[in-house]
Amino acid sequence: MSTGVSRRAAVATAVGVGMSGLLAACTDGSPTPPTRTATTEPVPTPTGPATWSAxxxxxxxTLLRPGSSGWDAARVLRNPRYDDADPLGILRVAxxxxxxxxxxxxxxxxxxxALRAGGHSYTGWSAGGAPGTDVPRSLVISTADLRSIDVxxxxxxxxIGPGARLLDVYERLAAAGRAIGAGSCATVGIGGLTLGGGLGVLVRSFGLTCDQLTAATLVTPDGRQHRVSATAEPDLFWACRGGGGGTVGAVTSLTFRTRPAPEVLTFGIAFPWAAAADVVAAWQRWAPTADRRLWSSLKLLGGTRHPGGPSVTVSGTWTGPRTAADAAVDGFIRDTGATPLAHTATSASYGTAMRALAGNGARASEAATSSVGTKPLDxxxxxxxxxxxxxxSSVAGVTEGGVALDALGGAVADPAATDTAFPWRSALWTAQYTATFADGADPAPFDAVVRGFRAAMRPSWGDAAYANYCDAAITDPSAYFGGNTERLRxxxxxxxxxxxxxxxxxV
Structure with a gap:
């Protein structure tokens, strides 16, 4: 869910899925840093500003340094497990x-x-020096303030500026009667989401968010600005469409193709846990090959948030006539052979539906990783x-843990695997393994839960993973980019x- 890299329910950085905090204005244009060791101070060379004041x-x-007013708020990322981050400075660009x-x-x-935008990187790389991330203390360049939305x-x-949050994007577009397909978390930044691909609740009808991208402004590390598109510097544009945040530079604006805002039916179905295996079997027969106007997610979750035992739910969206949706969903329910515990469905405008699906964006300590489902489970x-x-569910301290399978197919499969940096065009779904836990707890047992889950599913799905759900334990980038890795590199x-x-x- 950007970082100098990507991520997110996930979900990303300004050029990347990053971990963003609330930065207060610097009261002094050239803050005086506290005394530090020589190894943490800049070592000037002949080019570029060579001091913090310069x-x-x-x-x-806004440039912040340790000890500046607002510094502690600036270090707060979306995942509290990285709250001990100690970057050398944070430049909140304008x-x-x-x-x-x-x-x-x-x-x-x-x-x-380290690049940062929306603040949802699973790995904490955009924190610019959090313990356990293998990232040295860094200058964080944050594009969180680049939030303009111009229809x-x-x-x-x-x-759109890369720091614009998804809920703000949806509301601005809805007011204009237009729409794009993107993620479902209110606080995810559009930049990181797009750069890693862009899964979302309308993905089967609209395509990935990066598929709707028509142009971007990018600053490469040599300081040059590039306006990229399919015809202008197409290699850089290709890399911006699924190649992950922090790969080729920092994106400062993104232009998307829109379409008229649709009416959206949202639905949710809860099944008894005893029927979980039958629900999985029926869902995988149905979801990836359904009418492309239908998207759904299958969640199997346990932990202390589920005191009665694990739960199995299917939720989704539909952008066509209501009667066709009812027939499709009812057919799926019959195929499970189970009687739902609950079944709800609500039709709403695009803006209202996206607001309802966005959640509250609350911070939560979390461990996560992913797979890409390339074939049905036996x-x-x-x-x-x-x-x-x-x-x-039985691991001590797991607030909520399990898996979410999000359907692909439909419009996702329209481009070829090499048309964009996102390679998993023929995949059936993504699998996001998560475990939330109390703030301040040792994350190691929960990392073991999600990585053990991924390892257990490897015989079925191999090593493929989603770039916006990056995992520090995945050491080969071809897991994210498949056959596109060498071109991206x-x-x-x-x-x-x-x-x-x-x-x-x-890469």
């Missing part, structure tokens, strides 16, 4: 020129850089899936030959 003078955004100045400062001082006069396109695979959820090397945006186990 960087502050060269930018119009323009593409500020990004270029930040890169110049990093080059001049040989300082690591074209004819409504056909919308140009009986053994289904038993393994259900058994892993039951096992996660070549583009990244050309854009960033000195490795300024280097991230653990990335």
């Amino acid at each position: 960087l502050a003078a060269a930018t119009t955004g 323009s593409a020129e500020d990004v270029a100045a930040g890169f110049a400062f990093a080059r001049a001082t040989r300082m690591p850089v 074209a006069s004819d409504g056909g396109t919308v140009t 009986a053994v695979g289904i038993r393994t899936l259900v058994g892993q959820v039951e096992g996660a 070549g583009i990244a090397r050309a854009a960033d030959p000195d490795g300024l945006l280097r991230q653990p186990h990335w």
Whole structure:
């Protein structure tokens, strides 16, 4: 769910899925840092601003240092497990020129850089130096303040700053009678979501968010601005469509193709846990090949939030006539052979439906990883899936743990695997393994839960994973990018030959 990398229910950075905090204004344009060891101070070279005061003078955004007013709020990321982050500084940019100045400062001082936008990176790489992330103390370049949302006069396109949160995007588009398909978390930044691909609740009818991207403005680590599209610097544009945040530069604006805002039916069905295996079997026969106007998610979850035992639910959206939706969903229910515990369905406008699906965006300590489902599960695979959820439920301290299978197919499968950096065009679904836990708890047992779940499903689905659900334990980037890895690596090397945006186990 951007970082210098991507992520998110997931879900991303300004150029990437990153971890964003609330930054207060700096009261002094050139803050005086506290005394630090020589190894944490810039080492000047002849080019670019070479001191913190020079960087502050060269930018119009907000530069924060440890000890500055608002510093503690600025370090707060979406996942509290990274609240001990200790970056060298945070530059909250106001323009593409500020990004270029930040890169110049990093080059001049040989300082690591972490990119950040919406604040939902699973790995904490955009924190700029959180313990356990294998990222050194860095300059965080945050595009969280680039939040403009400008709908074209004819409504056909919308140009959005990467820091704009999804709920704000939906509400602005709905007011104009237009729509795009994107994620379901209110606080995810559009930049990181798009750069990693962009799964969402309308994905089977609209395509991935990156499929709706028509152009972007990108600042590469050499400080140059690029307006990229299918015809202008197409390699960079290709990399921005699913290649992950923090791969080739920092995106400062994105232009999307829109369509008229549809009426959206949302539905939810709860089944008894005893029927879990039958529900999984029926759902995988139905969801990826259903009418593309129908998207659904199958969740099997346990933990203390489910005191009566694990739950199995199916929720989804439909953008066609209500009668056709009723027939499709009723057919699925019959195929399960189970009687639902509850079944709800509500028709609403695009804006109202997206608001209802967005949730509250609350912070939660979480461990997560993913798979990409490339084939249906056999009986053994289904038993393994259900058994892993039951096992996660019994782990001490798990507030909620399990798996969400989100249907692909439909419009996702229209492009070829090499048309964008996102390679999993023929996949059936993504699998997101999660475990939430109390703030301040040791994350190791919960990382073991989700990574054990992924390992258990490897015989069925192999190593494929989703870039916006990045996992520090995945050391081969081809897990995210498949056959597109070498092309993406070549583009990244050309854009960033000195490795300024280097991230653990990335391209």
